[in-house]
Amino acid sequence: MRWSQLFIPTLRENPAEAEVPSHQLLLRAGYVRQLAAGIYNYLFLAQRSLNKIQGIVREEMDAIGGQEMYLPGLNPAEVWQESGRWDVMGDNMFRLKDRWGRDLCLGMTHEEIMTYIARGELRSYKQLPQLWYQIQTKFRDEPRPKSGLLRVRQFLMKDSYSFDMDQAGLDAAYQRHYDAYCRIFDRCGLKYTIVEAHSGAMGGSQSHEFMVASDAGEDLIVVCAKTGYAANMEKAVSRASAPSAADPEGDLAPEEFHTPGKKSIEDVCAFDGLPATSHIKSLVLVADDKPVLALLRGDHQLSEPKFEAAVKAKTFRPAHPAEIEQWMGAEAGSLGPVGVRNMRVIADRALEGRRNLIAGANKNDYHLRNVTPGQHFKVEYFDLRQVMAGDTEVETGEPLEIVKSLEIGHIFKLGYKYSESMGLKVLDAQGKEVTPIMGSYGIGIERILCSAIELYHDADGMILPPAIAPFGLVITPVNWNDAGQREAAEKLYAEAKQAGLDPLLDDRDERPGVKFKDADLIGIPYRITIGKKLPQGLVELVNRKTKKAEEVTLAGAIAAVTK
RNA sequence: CGGGGCGUGGCUCAGCCUGGUAGAGCGCCUGGUUCGGGACCAGGAGGCCGGUGGUUCGAAUCCACUCGCCCCGACCA
Structure with a gap:
């Protein structure tokens, strides 16, 4: 095409509102213009590039037997009410009413609609497996749109859904997606890491995320350069670094000491001169309405997904200050496990085998020294902590790295969540009704472009991989x-x-x-x-x-x- | 939702504290000279200073409210 006739509004200077490189360059290079927060006009160059990306995605999806469909972005409330997600999605869902006052929403994803189609049409095991996909606009009323096209309220997603008779079928569909995603991201010229992910509110058993390392990313992943271990923060496990100071020897008895006004671990460390690793952090949480005391090494952070899994809770929250006072007899700054009988006490494994540590005394402004887990209080051990810098791989002890990353693809084994809640059933060879098992697989189309820009740019502009350049x-x-x-x-x-x-x-x-x-x-x-x-x-x-x-x-x- | 910042020609920003004629650079238009890394000269167009209300003889400037955008946090199938 001839440049003189094209609309490519390049800018000499960076627009003030753009912070991350992909956002700055998309604006400067005349690819996009903003319409409102998290809503962008994709101009000529962006559209060309996105078309190329979609072309690659389409080819690879077709190659694994995917059948492309085009489903409405405007959805009736009923379908979402059936799955329960009309309520679950809360403010993240754009909602509207038609002229008769009927509730509608803008689709955030299409599990419900796909399942609705399947329920209406699939009758027999002979019709399975099915693999359906679409490349379509999704709407999410993000609490905070940001970083250009990285977190927006309207975006393109390739989403596919598999329907199988049994787990083995699902496993195969999942594996085909895994491989197809690798081919797609390879062809788009991206460097990416595949991590095991927590399935989260989607439910289901297995899940992988495809991540591109970038400072513009919003997720943290844990990787080991030596062994290839990779997992997202929610799921990552590690061997904790050694305590900064050796524990005092001997079977010492707990001993109270006055710590006026010292509330945080940091305060107490400064006061007693011992490192954070010699302290026990005590958190009171309420899991399914029952209090639990969770203990961590002073420098460690609680991993909420791990806690949830450890206590097998459906819901949990930090205890309110009044509850803490009532149950522990002290404020949050002076809590500890010694003498606690009215709640379950669990501890992170990094405390196993430690001796003579510092913990709160459950008496305001007092702490105890010489507290030994298992000896001065009863405790169950779990992996409860977030991986932190300096931790090493569990098996090999090789160093782990925490890397900021962008999620460009996510595959899930959904299981029966939607097929069950929405009543999808087919007859098997014996004439018995069975519920098909589903998988769901997404790719963020714009995020492929953004991560390519984040990965490949210099002071002069973008350096797009040939396959996706306009x-x-x-x-x-x-x-x-x-x-x-x-x-x-x-x-x-x-x-x-x-x-x-x-x-x-x-x-x-x-x-x-x-x-x-x-x-x-x-x-x-x-x-x-x-x-x-x-x-x-x-x-x-x-x-x-x-x-x-x-x-x-x-x-x-x-x-x-x-x- | 909490915290912070910003709204002035298309873009980047100055002016606001201390009220009195709306500015600069880039971009745009016309003419000329140029032509290997964002040229030069001359002339020109373009702005209800985000909006509303108030204070004042007079408001871009002071006050109140409001809308929008960005950043941090919370949140994130």
Whole structure:
């Protein structure tokens, strides 16, 4: 296409509202413009790139037997009420009423609608398995849209759903998605990590997230460079670092000491001169209406998902200050496990085998020293803590790293959650009704573009992987008014089109500097510059990524790009 | 929802404290000179200073309310 006729509104300066690189560059390079918080207009370049991404996704989904559908974004309330998610989704769901006052919502995801279709049509085991997908706009009323296209209220998602007769069928569908996702992200040129994930409110048994390391990310994952271990924060396990100071020897008896006004572990450390690792952190939580005392090493943080799993609670919350007073006889700053009989006491494994530690005395402004778990109080051990910097891999002791990452894909074994709640049943070979088992698999389309930009950019702009760049090649005659250059440019342009290179011809009457800057900014992988050496039959091929330029003959230029 | 910041030509920002003619750079338009990394000269267009109400002879500037946007936190199938 011809640049002079296109709408590519590049900016010289970074718009003030943009902070993360992908947001800045999407705006500066004229890919997108904001309409409202978390709502963006995708202009010409963004649309081209997103189309290419969707093309790749489509090919790979089709290759594993996916059948593409197009489902409504506007949904009636009833379907969501059946699954119970009309209430569960709360304020995250956009809701509206039609002219008759009937409740509708904008779809956040499509488990319900897919299950609704399946329920109406699938009758026999002979019709299974099915694998359905769509690439469609989703709406979520995010509490805080941010970071450009990374967290928005309207976005594109590829979501697929598998329906199988049994666990083995689901396992196979899951594995096919896992492999297809790898091919998709590989083809899009991304570097990613696959982590085991917590299934969360989706329910189900197994789940993996596809993550791209980036400071713009919102999730933390734990990886081991040596062993390849990778998990998200909710699920990651580790070996704790050694305590900073050795425990005092001997069977010492707990001994009260006065700690006026020292509430936090930090305060008490400063007061008694011992490191946080020599202290016990005591948290009172209320799990399914029953109080639980959770103990951690002073420097550790409670992992809420792990706590939830340990006590097998449906709901839990921190205890209110009044409850703590009532149950423990002291305020939150002076709590400890010694003498606690009215609630379950659980501790993180990092406290197992420790001796003579510091804990609250359950008496305001007093702590105890020489507290030994198992000896001075009864306790059950679980893995309760969040992995922290300095921890090592459980099996090998190799160092673990905590990496900020962006989630670009997520696959779930859903199980029977939706098929059961919505009454999807088919007859098996024995004529018996069975409930199919489901899987759900998502990819954030815009996030692929964003993470590519986050991964690949420099001071001059984007460096998009060829497969997802809006154009494959830009042809830049240095002076459009030079008849010879113009002619050569037209020739290369026609040739490049022929070769399927998806070329962009910069036929603008602009100075060369402007053309070079713009080409770099919008991230086209290759540029052919037609300039001073044209009389010798030479042009220049520039690689956007390496910035290397090589002289090639006019006749051989297009071949040089494709090789 | 809690905390912080910001709304002034298309973009980046100054002016606001201390009220009195709305500014700069970039971009845009016209003409000319230029043409290998965001040119130069000359001329020009473009702004109810987010909105509403108040104080005042007079408000971009002071006060109140309100709307929007960004950041941190909470939240995040």
